[in-house]
Amino acid sequence: xxxxxxxxxxxxxxxxxxxxxxxxxxxxxxxxxxxxxxxxxxxxxxxxxxxxxxxxxxxxxxxxxxxxxxxxxxxxxxxxxxxxxxxxxxxxxxxxxxxxxxxxxxxxxxxxxxxxxxxxxxxxxxxxxxxxxxxxxxxxxxxxxxxxxxxxxxxxxxxxxxxxxxxxxxxxxxxxxxxxxxxxxxxxxxxxxxxxxxxxxxxxxxxxxxxxxxxxxxxxxxxxxxxxxxxxxxxxxxxxxxxxxxxxxxxxxxxxxxxxxxxxxxxxxxx
Amino acid sequence: xxxxxxxxxxxxxxxxxxxxxxxxxxxxxxxxxxxxxxxxxxxxxxxxxxxxxxxxxxxxxxxxxxxxxxxxxxxxxxxxxxxxxxxxxxxxxxxxxxxxxxxxxxxxxxxxxxxxxxxxxxxxxxxxxxxxxxxxxxxxxxxxxxxxxxxxxxxxxxxxxxxxxxxxxxxxxxxxxxxxxxxxxxxxxxxxxxxxxxxxxxxxxxxxxxxxxxxxxxxxxxxxxxxxxxxxxxxxxxxxxxxxxxxxxxxxxxxxxxxxxxxxxxxxxxxxxxxxxxxxxxxxxxxxxxxxxxxxxxxxxxxxxxxxxxxxxxxxxxxxxxxxxxxxxxxxxxxxxxxxxxxxxxxxxxxxxxxxxxxxxxxxxxxxxxxxxxxxxxxxxxxxxxxxxxxxxxxxxxxxxxxxxxxxxxxxxxxxx
Numbered sequence: 001x002x003x004x005x006x007x008x009x010x011x012x013x014x015x016x017x018x019x020x021x022x023x024x025x026x027x028x029x030x031x032x033x034x035x036x037x038x039x040x041x042x043x044x045x046x047x048x049x050x051x052x053x054x055x056x057x058x059x060x061x062x063x064x065x066x067x068x069x070x071x072x073x074x075x076x077x078x079x080x081x082x083x084x085x086x087x088x089x090x091x092x093x094x095x096x097x098x099x100x101x102x103x104x105x106x107x108x109x110x111x112x113x114x115x116x117x118x119x120x121x122x123x124x125x126x127x128x129x130x131x132x133x134x135x136x137x138x139x140x141x142x143x144x145x146x147x148x149x150x151x152x153x154x155x156x157x158x159x160x161x162x163x164x165x166x167x168x169x170x171x172x173x174x175x176x177x178x179x180x181x182x183x184x185x186x187x188x189x190x191x192x193x194x195x196x197x198x199x200x201x202x203x204x205x206x207x208x209x210x211x212x213x214x215x216x217x218x219x220x221x222x223x224x225x226x227x228x229x230x231x232x233x234x235x236x237x238x239x240x241x242x243x244x245x246x247x248x249x250x251x252x253x254x255x256x257x258x259x260x261x262x263x264x265x266x267x268x269x270x271x
Numbered sequence: 272x273x274x275x276x277x278x279x280x281x282x283x284x285x286x287x288x289x290x291x292x293x294x295x296x297x298x299x300x301x302x303x304x305x306x307x308x309x310x311x312x313x314x315x316x317x318x319x320x321x322x323x324x325x326x327x328x329x330x331x332x333x334x335x336x337x338x339x340x341x342x343x344x345x346x347x348x349x350x351x352x353x354x355x356x357x358x359x360x361x362x363x364x365x366x367x368x369x370x371x372x373x374x375x376x377x378x379x380x381x382x383x384x385x386x387x388x389x390x391x392x393x394x395x396x397x398x399x400x401x402x403x404x405x406x407x408x409x410x411x412x413x414x415x416x417x418x419x420x421x422x423x424x425x426x427x428x429x430x431x432x433x434x435x436x437x438x439x440x441x442x443x444x445x446x447x448x449x450x451x452x453x454x455x456x457x458x459x460x461x462x463x464x465x466x467x468x469x470x471x472x473x474x475x476x477x478x479x480x481x482x483x484x485x486x487x488x489x490x491x492x493x494x495x496x497x498x499x500x501x502x503x504x505x506x507x508x509x510x511x512x513x514x515x516x517x518x519x520x521x522x523x524x525x526x527x528x529x530x531x532x533x534x535x536x537x538x539x540x541x542x543x544x545x546x547x548x549x550x551x552x553x554x555x556x557x558x559x560x561x562x563x564x565x566x567x568x569x570x571x572x573x574x575x576x577x578x579x580x581x582x583x584x585x586x587x588x589x590x591x592x593x594x595x596x597x598x599x600x601x602x603x604x605x606x607x608x609x610x611x612x613x614x615x616x617x618x619x620x621x622x623x624x625x626x627x628x629x630x631x632x633x634x635x636x637x638x639x640x641x642x643x644x645x646x647x648x649x650x651x652x653x654x655x656x657x658x659x660x661x662x663x664x665x666x667x668x669x670x671x672x673x674x675x676x677x678x679x680x681x682x683x684x685x686x687x688x
Binding site: 056065089090116117119122123127131133236254 | 288289290322324335337364366372378379380381382407408410411420422424427483485488490527529534535536538569570571572573574575577579621622623648650651652654685687688
């Protein structure tokens with residue numbers, strides 16, 4: 001009997017190794033690549049102003065358009081951020097605006113402003129998987145998932161449209177909460193921007209694909225100016241176009257208050 | 272390298288926006304007391320809005336001045352007359368200092384944490400529009416006001432002066448039947464009440480102030496209102512049915528923020544409504560002072576589903592004096608009034624369909640007000656809403672039960688441009 005004990009320990013060790021391979025597949029190279037991608041995609045420069053157009057096309061080919069201005073500032077690279085979103089179109093939501101204070105590790109603070117009734121409303125939705133403005137992008141797609149919410153594994157290198165890419169498999173630590181089983185990223189080695197993202201549902205089936213269609217270097221910063229998100233089940237897609245992106249326009253974090261909602265900053269919003 | 276043109280050039284001509292819509296509301300439990308039977312809304316509305324930046328004058332440009340104008344042209348078949356509503360909003364807004372915003376003119380004013388419940392928001396409201404099923408936007412009436420906002424990173428201050436009094440639009444029997452205490456029953460056109468507004472004088476200027484800030488995701492607010500009740504809750508002459516808007520001061524506070532662990536947003540709001548002419552409830556002709564409390568909670572769930580709950584308490588402050596002041600035949604109110612509300616909202620079809628219901632329920636009066644609605648954004652421009660305003664309750668003088676003969680279902684087709 002006494003001899004069985006070391007064998008058991010050995011077996012447990014083996015199981016442990018196997019388990020750690022399956023569940024904790026965070027590789028240093030995967031995590032680094034992902035962290036670089038998050039910084040390049042969601043955090044370029046300190047602040048940014050973007051003019052964004054969205055075209056949402058459904059199965060019947062019916063088109064809905066959104067036009068908005070987004071202001072962003074980073075509190076720290078890879079850390080908390082503040083966003084302000086002002087809708088220009090469609091006509092029925094013109095003037096509606098959102099304020100989002102993004103916190104790592106806890107729920108974001110979100111407010112909405114309805115100009116017709118001068119109402120500033122706190123938004124209670126904590127589910128980041130809800131659609132952003134009726135598009136195929138979710139709030140999470142727009143503002144990013146925290147690096148530590150997933151494990152990241154470098155699973156290969158591949159060329160995509162002649163661009164050498166790192167291929168990363170990113171698995172949520174809590175898949176049920178995340179609502180998907182994993183995502184696969186093709187990250188451009190040169191710019192660290194994602195060129196393609198495949199989303200796999202809880203059953204492991206591919207259901208959503210993101211593709212970058214155009215990258216421009218603006219103020220020395222490689223910037224995605226055109227992209228598409230395809231919903232394979234719904235046979236819908238959303239095209240997003242950055243009509244204009246300006247970095248370091250002088251946005252300061254103290255402006256991200258109720259005042260910004262009630263009185264849109266004309267120097268950035270225009271109209 | 273990048274061929275982007277300059278954004279939003281100031282020289283652009285102002286663009287006209289708005290909507291055109293047709294609304295119809297049918298009564299489902301018609302008490303045939305109001306001036307028309309069968310329906311309480313049949314109207315077509317054309318809204319224009321225009322924003323203009325008077326950049327020609329350097330100082331106005333420097334202050335990023337804007338002039339905003341919004342008006343409705345209403346063809347109201349219930350009153351059988353076209354009605355030019357005048358401007359709904361007409362104001363000038365500017366920023367003379369980096370920390371100060373000014374807005375002067377006819378404008379909508381809203382603050383407070385309640386959902387359809389207003390304690391510290393003493394700005395005028397149109398409860399007739401609310402009951403007949405017009406868009407939510409018409410619950411708020413504009414005020415003729417000047418507003419100064421001073422901002423800093425620690426706290427901000429809103430100061431509002433309202434020189435011209437605007438009352439609430441309350442049911443008066445012509446379109447909405449209601450419980451008339453003078454006749455002690457639910458009445459429509461037989462009601463014979465007159466409302467006297469405070470005259471426009473410098474001394475009658477209403478003042479509202481709000482001091483507010485956010486700390487670690489929690490919003491705190493202190494409120495002050497000095498003016499008048501916006502509903503006619505005082506009798507000048509009970510025999511002749513002459514009502515007026517007694518003086519009112521309100522002192523209040525609220526806090527709103529995330530709930531740890533459970534998630535969602537909770538809010539608490541309180542206000543002391545000091546009815547100055549009531550003489551500590553010795554004056555039976557004027558509404559007693561009250562303390563009001565509101566606790567709310569809302570939370571979003573997966574797949575665009577949201578739930579909101581509220582518990583609202585109104586406590587009369589001088590109840591013994593109030594009871595002693597009553598005469599034989601007067602209706603005695605409860606010392607504490609309670610109301611619960613529930614809001615359920617679910618979005619479908621990529622957020623183009625919104626199904627929601629809002630319920631007011633009072634465990635004191637056992638009456639209910641149900642506001643179900645289903646809206647569909649068929650395209651970016653076209654939308655269709657069907658909904659209802661259903662009142663239930665056996666007590667004729669209950670807050671919501673009194674409108675049971677006004678219950679309706681309505682539809683609204685709108686084209687936005």
